[in-house]
Amino acid sequence: MSGPAVVLVGPMGVGKTTVGRILADRLGVGFRDTDADVVQRAGKPVADIFLDDGEPHFRALEREAVRTAVETHAGVLALGGGAVMAAETRALLTGRPVAFLEMEVGEAVRRVGLDAPRPLLAINPRQQWRTLMEERRPLYTEVARAVVPTGGRTPEQVADDIMDALELRKA
Numbered sequence: 001m002s003g004p005a006v007v008l009v010g011p012m013g014v015g016k017t018t019v020g021r022i023l024a025d026r027l028g029v030g031f032r033d034t035d036a037d038v039v040q041r042a043g044k045p046v047a048d049i050f051l052d053d054g055e056p057h058f059r060a061l062e063r064e065a066v067r068t069a070v071e072t073h074a075g076v077l078a079l080g081g082g083a084v085m086a087a088e089t090r091a092l093l094t095g096r097p098v099a100f101l102e103m104e105v106g107e108a109v110r111r112v113g114l115d116a117p118r119p120l121l122a123i124n125p126r127q128q129w130r131t132l133m134e135e136r137r138p139l140y141t142e143v144a145r146a147v148v149p150t151g152g153r154t155p156e157q158v159a160d161d162i163m164d165a166l167e168l169r170k171a
């Protein structure tokens with residue numbers, strides 16, 4: 001199956017973007033992030049899309065960005081944390097090298113806190129994060145070929161763990 005060498009999924013702040021860049025470097029391939037594609041397409045930051053146009057519009061742009069990237073990008077692909085909520089997106093990920101990056105709520109709040117670019121965590125981040133994870137954990141698990149814990153690991157170590165878990169060194 002052609003398509004991305006690795007797809008990273010998982011909650012906001014787990015390190016998909018940070019680790020994805022490192023992993024792409026190690027593998028000598030390109031890096032792509034669906035959030036960046038959506039921002040470019042909309043011509044404004046994620047928080048402004050949510051505010052001006054609403055979450056459903058953001059999700060529509062995100063579904064399209066994921067479809068295009070899965071079809072055309074051969075390197076490392078990081079998805080936005082909520083992309084797996086779309087059944088269409090989960091179907092596109094079937095049979096692909098998908099890694100679910102995991103962490104605990106305390107770590108999540110330390111990493112992203114009240115980060116303005118993540119509008120879904122703007123109010124009561126700890127409770128919001130828990131609620132989102134309850135909804136999404138089964139979806140991350142459903143699409144994942146490998147589950148990679150990130151707590152207490154540096155982004156470089158996580159990149160290594162993904163390569164081991166997906167057996168990318170042998171590829």
Ligand SMILES: Nc1ncnc2c1ncn2[C@@H]1O[C@H](COP(=O)(O)OP(=O)(O)O)[C@@H](O)[C@H]1O
Binds near residue numbers: 014
């Ligand atoms: N393994 C890690 N340990 C500590 N901090 C991390 C780790 N991975 C990412 N971070 C930090 O957490 C924040 C969110 O990372 P980011 O890559 O934007 O996550 P995501 O794309 O999954 O939302 C950034 O400030 C980043 O530097």
Ligand SMILES: O=C(O)C1=C[C@@H](OP(=O)(O)O)[C@@H](O)[C@H](O)C1
Binds near residue numbers: 010011013079081
């Ligand atoms: O989990 C989510 O619903 C979201 C995650 C964000 O991406 P990251 O997971 O890269 O932070 C971004 O797509 C948007 O703020 C919504």
Ligand SMILES: [Mg+2]
Binds near residue numbers: 016017033035078080
């Ligand atoms: Mg990201």
